Amino acid sequence: MQHMSSTVIIYVATMTGTADLVAEEVQAALEDEGATVDLLPMDDLDAGAFARPGLYLVVSSTYGQGDVPDNGQALADALESERPDLAHVRYGLFALGDMTYARTFCGGGMTFDRILSELGAKRVGEPMRHNASSGVLPEDEAADWARSWYESAMAEA
Template sequence: MPTLKIFVGTVYGGALDVAEQVKPLFEQAGYEVSIYDQPTLDDLVGSPTDLALFCVSTTGSGDYPGNLVPFTRAIVDDGPDLSELRYGLIALGDSSYGDTFCGAGRSLDALLSEHGAYRLGERLEVDAMETFMADDAALPWAEAWIDEENLQVA
């Protein structure tokens, strides 16, 4: 059974909630799903990752949540080859912050790409000013992502 690893960067739990809400969709699509709410680089590269999904909120002025900082720092410091990685990304933010809206998700997307990872489809950016519950946007996006990227394996 292929694996989907969901990596979460969260401050108040919103991104973790999104991860937990989309998990059953991927299980129904035939994946063994694991959620990492304190992700490490070894979680990503230490064992095979057939598909990854990043659920990342933004804090401060476009910064990574504290639980994601060691993960991103390890990518920068270790420079792993991620050319085998296929991933999707759900970024949570608040457009009232202007230019830093979804800054952590955008930064992570760029970082993964710099190391050779391939994003499947478009990044979802959820605006807290428009969407009270992020999973209201994430669930339809995940369903469409599975369909449009032919990720169904079951």
């Protein structure tokens, strides 16, 4: 069976490195599906991060009171203040949170979801919201989720 090849750009916001583990599992799964994957921490990104048309995946944990991790704060701020038109962007979201703090559950990831959709980007599928108190490690759910997300993205394309 011939796969349509595609590039996926993964941006990671993390405090402890857990979201990195998720992103690496996703990368491996998507590469198995034939995708070309660029995985980047958000640290040095600016409002031009989504300038290239294509498929993006945001993997973000949540910190403090539902906040974006420190290394993603500058990107979130830049997108909010410069408000680039992202109509050419399709994206997925893997958000990490803890239902122990229900009020702010997955707040970091959902902040990116809100900003991206406000700027015209179109989300593929529902946001994945992992609960740290669920007894399942997020990286163990990542590969299966990524494969089905990628399938949806390819079907829509």
